[in-house]
Amino acid sequence: MNISKVKDIFIKELSVEFRQRFAVGGIFLFAATVVFLIYKSFNDINPREWTILLWIIMLFAGLNAVVKSFLQERRETYLYYYTLFDPIDLIVAKLMYNFVFLTSLFVIIIAIMSVFAGFPVKSLGLFVTGSLVGILGIAIVFTFVSVISATEGGNSTLMSILALPLVLPIVLLLLKISAVSVRLMTDTSIGQDIWMLVSIDSILLGAMILLFPSLWRS
Amino acid sequence: MNIKGWWWKILGVLIYLYVIIGGLTVPLKPGVLKVDPASANTGTKLELNITGYNTHFSDATENKAWLKTDSGHSIKARDIHIVDDMHAQLIFELPEVLPPGEKVQPLTLIMDNEKDGAFVQPNAIFVKAKENTTSGTEGWDEADFGHIHTADGIAFPYRNILHETIRNTFFHVALWFAMFIMLIVGLVYAVRYLRTHDYSYDIKSSAYNKTGILFGILGLATGSIWARFTWNTFWTGDVKLNMTAVTLLIYLAYLVLRGASSDTDKKAKISSAYTIFAFVAMIPLLFIIPRMTDSLHPGNGGNPALGGEDLDNTLRMFFYPAILGLSLIGVWISTLVIRYEMLKERLFQNQK
Numbered sequence: 001m002n003i004s005k006v007k008d009i010f011i012k013e014l015s016v017e018f019r020q021r022f023a024v025g026g027i028f029l030f031a032a033t034v035v036f037l038i039y040k041s042f043n044d045i046n047p048r049e050w051t052i053l054l055w056i057i058m059l060f061a062g063l064n065a066v067v068k069s070f071l072q073e074r075r076e077t078y079l080y081y082y083t084l085f086d087p088i089d090l091i092v093a094k095l096m097y098n099f100v101f102l103t104s105l106f107v108i109i110i111a112i113m114s115v116f117a118g119f120p121v122k123s124l125g126l127f128v129t130g131s132l133v134g135i136l137g138i139a140i141v142f143t144f145v146s147v148i149s150a151t152e153g154g155n156s157t158l159m160s161i162l163a164l165p166l167v168l169p170i171v172l173l174l175l176k177i178s179a180v181s182v183r184l185m186t187d188t189s190i191g192q193d194i195w196m197l198v199s200i201d202s203i204l205l206g207a208m209i210l211l212f213p214s215l216w217r218s
Numbered sequence: 219m220n221i222k223g224w225w226w227k228i229l230g231v232l233i234y235l236y237v238i239i240g241g242l243t244v245p246l247k248p249g250v251l252k253v254d255p256a257s258a259n260t261g262t263k264l265e266l267n268i269t270g271y272n273t274h275f276s277d278a279t280e281n282k283a284w285l286k287t288d289s290g291h292s293i294k295a296r297d298i299h300i301v302d303d304m305h306a307q308l309i310f311e312l313p314e315v316l317p318p319g320e321k322v323q324p325l326t327l328i329m330d331n332e333k334d335g336a337f338v339q340p341n342a343i344f345v346k347a348k349e350n351t352t353s354g355t356e357g358w359d360e361a362d363f364g365h366i367h368t369a370d371g372i373a374f375p376y377r378n379i380l381h382e383t384i385r386n387t388f389f390h391v392a393l394w395f396a397m398f399i400m401l402i403v404g405l406v407y408a409v410r411y412l413r414t415h416d417y418s419y420d421i422k423s424s425a426y427n428k429t430g431i432l433f434g435i436l437g438l439a440t441g442s443i444w445a446r447f448t449w450n451t452f453w454t455g456d457v458k459l460n461m462t463a464v465t466l467l468i469y470l471a472y473l474v475l476r477g478a479s480s481d482t483d484k485k486a487k488i489s490s491a492y493t494i495f496a497f498v499a500m501i502p503l504l505f506i507i508p509r510m511t512d513s514l515h516p517g518n519g520g521n522p523a524l525g526g527e528d529l530d531n532t533l534r535m536f537f538y539p540a541i542l543g544l545s546l547i548g549v550w551i552s553t554l555v556i557r558y559e560m561l562k563e564r565l566f567q568n569q570k
Binding site for chain 2: 144151199200204210214
């Protein structure tokens with residue numbers, strides 16, 4: 001793995017993203033609209049609904065966002081990448097980029113939700129660590145699945161069919177961690193759940209790094 | 219037709235027939251269905267009405283019964299009135315005091331006769347000590363039951379709540395084992411495909427995965443029926459159920475993935491990669507998360523697992539063959555799918 005090449009791809013992704021500002025804007029608009037819609041229909045959002053809403057919006061907005069990262073490029077560009085980079089560099093850079101993107105999306109969704117529905121989190125440390133580890137897991141699954149659907153010729157329906165079941169265990173754990181951090185329930189062994197997320201992340205990451213080079217060749 | 223290649227198919231079917239016939243016809247051991255009343259006071263005469271299950275009270279001549287405390291003291295029934303095979307009334311003289319321990323103590327009922335052998339009902343009755351009495355052992359014997367009979371023939375253990383549904387062990391539990399074997403074979407072929415790019419490995423991998431999914435769905439169905447009779451509902455919020463549902467969704471997405479692609483080479487590569495990813499994602503779902511949370515299933519949240527008293531030798535006589543038989547049948551189903559797919563592929567090649 002070559003750190004400077006990873007950095008190059010990462011910066012390139014970021015600048016491409018900023019050049020197409022309407023796409024990023026669209027995703028944030030999606031998040032804002034959904035939050036507003038639900039706020040208007042519920043009027044008062046209690047902490048339980050808040051956590052569920054947060055992760056559902058996160059999931060769908062994130063899915064939309066990541067689909068682009070592999071699909072926006074054409075086959076020729078891939079061929080060009082293939083001559084330039086090691087596949088592991090490419091996948092790590094894509095993953096890092098998706099992670100950063102999903103995290104900023106998360107922060108923005110939280111900001112919009114705080115305006116409309118308040119911010120009920122009581123244990124901030126738990127919430128932040130749990131969410132970051134979970135978002136990393138979501139980023140890994142989404143990146144892997146977007147690779148698959150890109151080799152399938154950019155089929156975004158396939159992406160959501162494959163990604164949602166794979167991401168379900170992570171989201172279930174995240175919902176539990178969020179529920180604890182807004183004090184809906186108490187759980188003294190919540191640390192175990194965070195370790196579980198970490199282990200799921202590392203297993204999935206290992207599988208992805210092992211499998212990507214063979215998928216990549218097509 | 220060569221018989222040599224057939225023997226394992228016949229073996230699989232014969233083993234599974236043995237499991238079905240034996241597993242459904244071997245009787246349960248005798249047990250106690252109901253004990254009435256559920257509590258009593260010390261120093262009274264206790265008339266305990268017993269409803270037995272698979273018992274032979276009236277055929278037997280040497281009916282005996284004891285009540286035993288957790289501290290190892292017991293009293294013997296003074297008199298036993300047999301109503302019929304399934305019903306009996308036991309008369310106990312409860313002593314004035316309870317052995318040292320709690321104020322209210324659960325007593326275990328032990329019954330014995332030469333037809334049924336000895337059988338035990340834990341916590342059959344709760345005995346409450348009278349106010350202002352000290353504990354002592356007057357009136358209680360050391361628990362020593364002398365000669366206890368053992369029943370002839372084989373029978374499955376009698377468990378409260380489970381009753382006759384204990385036979386589902388051979389079907390429900392064995393299905394999960396067989397599913398796992400099928401998915402492991404599917405994984406191995408997926409890895410071999412990615413190494414060699416030999417298309418036949420991909421067909422094999424997908425066939426074993428499909429059989430695994432079939433067994434998974436059947437496992438869920440048998441479990442659901444079992445849950446109806448033991449937990450009184452088809453579906454509970456139990457972690458293991460929900461994680462299994464997620465696993466099945468992941469594998470069903472695999473089928474969608476295979477259906478979505480038309481280019482065989484690409485399809486093979488992608489679905490092999492997805493198989494590995496799905497298998498890896500399944501391990502925490504089925505083996506780690508359920509062990510960390512409370513579950514109604516055995517082996518989770520501190521419940522006993524297979525082993526100990528719950529899987530005794532009579533159950534083992536059918537349980538292990540059930541796994542073997544189902545796996546052989548699963549391999550058979552998979553080879554049929556493989557042959558079908560291979561033929562389809564050859565037809566496709568000829569058309570071109």
